[in-house]
Amino acid sequence: MSNSGRPLSPHLSVYRWPITMTLSILNRITGVALSLGLVVLAVWLTQAAAGPEQYQYIRATMASPLGKLLLIGWTFAFFLHLGNGIRHFVWDMGLGFEIRQANASAWAVLILATALTAAFWAVKF
Numbered sequence: 615m616s617n618s619g620r621p622l623s624p625h626l627s628v629y630r631w632p633i634t635m636t637l638s639i640l641n642r643i644t645g646v647a648l649s650l651g652l653v654v655l656a657v658w659l660t661q662a663a664a665g666p667e668q669y670q671y672i673r674a675t676m677a678s679p680l681g682k683l684l685l686i687g688w689t690f691a692f693f694l695h696l697g698n699g700i701r702h703f704v705w706d707m708g709l710g711f712e713i714r715q716a717n718a719s720a721w722a723v724l725i726l727a728t729a730l731t732a733a734f735w736a737v738k739f
Contacts (some may be wrong), residue, residue: 617695633720641698644691651688697723 629636661672701719703712710719 632717633724634716637698637720637723640694644695644698647691648695650678651691654688660722675676683726686731686735690727693730693734694723694727697727 661668664684666713676685701710701723704719710716
């Protein structure tokens with residue numbers, strides 16, 4: 615069977631990924647990441663209630679480089695998901711649907727999430 619002369623379906627690599635599509639995908643990924651982080655929070659609370667030895671184990675785990683990276687990632691996921699939620703709330707009010715406005719709000723959410731994550735981790739506890 616020959617397909618000569620028939621148009622081929624375009625592949626994803628043909629298209630440029632707009633920032634709004636990227637943020638939509640990131641919103642889904644951060645939702646899953648936050649769900650996994652909730653499990654870690656539940657483990658942390660369980661270990662804290664179990665006693666000082668168990669709490670020290672989870673504390674040492676989260677103080678490791680991998681643990682800190684996960685905590686920073688969950689912080690970014692939280693702020694990005696929060697920003698996207700506010701952005702969608704504004705859309706629910708019927709505002710910000712123009713392409714220029716949607717792109718600007720997407721960049722604003724991404725930049726704000728990055729800045730808030732950096733500010734959160736820059737604060738000395």
